Amino acid sequence: xxxxxxxxxxxxxxxxxxxAFARLVEQYAKPVHNLxxxxxxxxAEAEDAAQETFLKAYQKxxxxxxxxxxxxWLLSIGAHHCIDQLRRRRFRLVSLDTVRRxxxxxxSQPEKLVEQAQSKQSLxxxxxxxxAYERAAIVMRxxxxxxxxxxxxxxxxSVSAVKSRLHRARRDLAAGxxxxxxxxxxxxxxxxxx
Amino acid sequence: xxxxxxxxxxxxxxxxxxxxxxLGPAAGFSRRWLALLEQRREERRLRQVRLMLGGLLLxxxxxxxxxxxxxxxxxxxxxxxxxxxxxxxxxARGTLxxxxxxxxxxxxxxxxxxxxxxxxxxxxxxxAVWFAALYRFSFANLPNxxxx
Numbered sequence: 001x002x003x004x005x006x007x008x009x010x011x012x013x014x015x016x017x018x019x020a021f022a023r024l025v026e027q028y029a030k031p032v033h034n035l036x037x038x039x040x041x042x043x044a045e046a047e048d049a050a051q052e053t054f055l056k057a058y059q060k061x062x063x064x065x066x067x068x069x070x071x072x073w074l075l076s077i078g079a080h081h082c083i084d085q086l087r088r089r090r091f092r093l094v095s096l097d098t099v100r101r102x103x104x105x106x107x108s109q110p111e112k113l114v115e116q117a118q119s120k121q122s123l124x125x126x127x128x129x130x131x132a133y134e135r136a137a138i139v140m141r142x143x144x145x146x147x148x149x150x151x152x153x154x155x156x157x158s159v160s161a162v163k164s165r166l167h168r169a170r171r172d173l174a175a176g177x178x179x180x181x182x183x184x185x186x187x188x189x190x191x192x193x194x
Numbered sequence: 195x196x197x198x199x200x201x202x203x204x205x206x207x208x209x210x211x212x213x214x215x216x217l218g219p220a221a222g223f224s225r226r227w228l229a230l231l232e233q234r235r236e237e238r239r240l241r242q243v244r245l246m247l248g249g250l251l252l253x254x255x256x257x258x259x260x261x262x263x264x265x266x267x268x269x270x271x272x273x274x275x276x277x278x279x280x281x282x283x284x285x286a287r288g289t290l291x292x293x294x295x296x297x298x299x300x301x302x303x304x305x306x307x308x309x310x311x312x313x314x315x316x317x318x319x320x321x322a323v324w325f326a327a328l329y330r331f332s333f334a335n336l337p338n339x340x341x342x
Contacts, residue, residue, distance in 0.1 A: 022224045030218035142211040174203035
């Protein structure tokens with residue numbers, strides 16, 4: 001979508017045109033859904049979170065600053081929504097097994113298939129070990145190539161806070177991968193000696 | 195020291211993150227979003243109607259309570275209350291009898307069809323006011339069993 005075309009759809013949506021905003025939803029469904037999926041780790045929850053993100057964006061559209069990048073603004077809303085979801089999740093008394101066995105939501109088969117295709121030591125599992133803000137920063141940096149300034153603006157953090165969170169996130173991911181490698185090496189040697 | 199030990203893992207993670215694809219939603223995402231938007235609007239309308247009706251009911255109850263307090267204060271005692279009802283009943287009976295005699299005297303000279311016409315017009319008027327009130331209070335937007 002051309003920037004001028006995008007501005008036109010935004011202006012029309014600000015005037016109350018639902019279909020114009022639906023065009024923007026169609027355009028940015030993938031990045032927003034990906035952000036939600038990478039942050040929440042569950043396809044059904046990611047679908048709901050992405051829908052809620054667009055609803056919130058639609059409600060706040062009048063306060064959108066046209067000087068700011070629209071996708072970055074959307075990702076900022078999505079990241080904050082997911083951070084709230086992760087906070088709430090901590091208080092829910094649901095076992096991990098229940099979450100894993102929960103049937104996937106409607107129309108979530110493609111994500112499910114992709115998820116199943118991923119290896120056991122998936123990236124998703126590694127991301128799940130990170131804190132909410134670290135996860136959001138990693139997703140924004142690696143999947144959307146946002147600058148430190150943009151990430152800071154989106155998450156309400158200073159540039160130095162973004163840098164330190166990204167550093168911490170990478171260090172934790174690397175440490176997790178190292179541990180997993182050592183465990184699998186130990187298991188491998190155990191099998192051969194048995 | 196720790197970072198140096200983790201260097202190879204760090205690079206692997208970096209590469210893994212950069213390789214990972216973006217996962218999009220299932221087809222029809224914007225259609226589902228439009229349906230959700232409509233559903234939320236409907237819920238908001240219902241909530242507003244409920245709030246308005248609740249406010250009206252509360253107002254009516256408050257008015258009734260105030261009127262009740264005033265009536266009880268004016269009557270003073272249970273005997274006075276019963277006496278007041280009897281007096282009101284007698285007064286209403288007198289008014290009804292007067293109206294009946296008045297209408298009988300007037301109606302005596304008119305054909306019966308005018309009476310029927312008057313009743314039909316009254317029913318029509320009351321129904322029109324009722325439906326207008328229903329429409330005004332957005333009952334037209336309440337789900338009526340039709341599939342969305």
